[in-house]
Amino acid sequence: xxxxxxxxxxxxxxxxxxxxxxxxxxxxxxxxxxxxxxxxxxxxxxxxxxxxxxxxxxxxxxxxxxxxxxxxxxxxxxxxxxxxxxxxxxxxxxxxxxxxxxxxxxxxxxxxxxxxxxxxxxxxxxx
Amino acid sequence: xxxxxxxxxxxxxxxxxxxxxxxxxxxxxxxxxxxxxxxxxxxxxxxxxxxxxxxxxxxxxxxxxxxxxxxxxxxxxxxxxxxxxxxxxxxxxxxxxxxxxxxxxxxxxxxxxxxxxxxxxxxxxxxxxxxxxxxxxxxxxxxxxxxxxxxxxxxxxxxxxxxxxxxxxxxxxxxxxxxx
Numbered sequence: 001x002x003x004x005x006x007x008x009x010x011x012x013x014x015x016x017x018x019x020x021x022x023x024x025x026x027x028x029x030x031x032x033x034x035x036x037x038x039x040x041x042x043x044x045x046x047x048x049x050x051x052x053x054x055x056x057x058x059x060x061x062x063x064x065x066x067x068x069x070x071x072x073x074x075x076x077x078x079x080x081x082x083x084x085x086x087x088x089x090x091x092x093x094x095x096x097x098x099x100x101x102x103x104x105x106x107x108x109x110x111x112x113x114x115x116x117x118x119x120x121x122x123x124x125x126x127x
Numbered sequence: 128x129x130x131x132x133x134x135x136x137x138x139x140x141x142x143x144x145x146x147x148x149x150x151x152x153x154x155x156x157x158x159x160x161x162x163x164x165x166x167x168x169x170x171x172x173x174x175x176x177x178x179x180x181x182x183x184x185x186x187x188x189x190x191x192x193x194x195x196x197x198x199x200x201x202x203x204x205x206x207x208x209x210x211x212x213x214x215x216x217x218x219x220x221x222x223x224x225x226x227x228x229x230x231x232x233x234x235x236x237x238x239x240x241x242x243x244x245x246x247x248x249x250x251x252x253x254x255x256x257x258x259x260x261x262x263x264x265x266x267x268x269x270x271x272x273x274x275x276x277x278x279x280x281x282x283x284x285x286x287x288x289x290x291x292x293x294x295x296x297x298x299x300x301x302x303x304x305x306x307x
Contacts, residue, residue, distance in 0.1 A: 014214050014218050086225020086228075088300065089237065102306065103306045107225070107301065108153055110302060
């Protein structure tokens, strides 16, 4: 499990640290990005990313813009993305689903819930 | 039809409930204060704010609390820096305004949110704080006080009470997860 890398995109340093601590405690590696633009760059860099945990409301490029951009990029099935956000609106959830998100978690998150989401999705892909 | 003030009171009540629920979910013991309280000491305080808007109203939510308060409720076991505290203050206001947005969907109010910002609160003068009789929503956390100021500009004629809560427009609950 230790070589599976999770890309954590959130403009909050505290949330990135919380998510990173949770994932590292379970043996995952992490890479961090502060906004959707940095997230796009990380995915395009070719890093072996197993899954992305992504906020929605961020400066520069938001989480939905990130999602729609990497979906448009992908010649192969894109990396799975779980949104981690304060927003629970059905309209945004539907937009994320259309853009290929695999899940939606509304903050504040519980560590065990986040880990179960990552394990379920990464496991399903057989990475 | 309710007056403008009643609109504001209703919207403030929704926010107070959201913040109380947020602290409960974060396992932070916070108690709402309705009477007199000791305001945060401005030279040693932080503020974080986030704007929002819709067709019917616009406004902002501002948190004001001491550095000691934000240190006390920071969620990570690390030696926090001023940057960490400012970031955490932003995240709290982000989660408060996000929850507020989610609750107002039940009133067919769909808010667009800004990006939270924080600042040192050496000289904070919110318009709402200058209006006679206006008071913030207050919580005590340990020995510290957190002020929450709601600024609202409501479209003339708009009335929240005319829109009955509509569960079908509500999103998913905070702390829960959906898979697609």
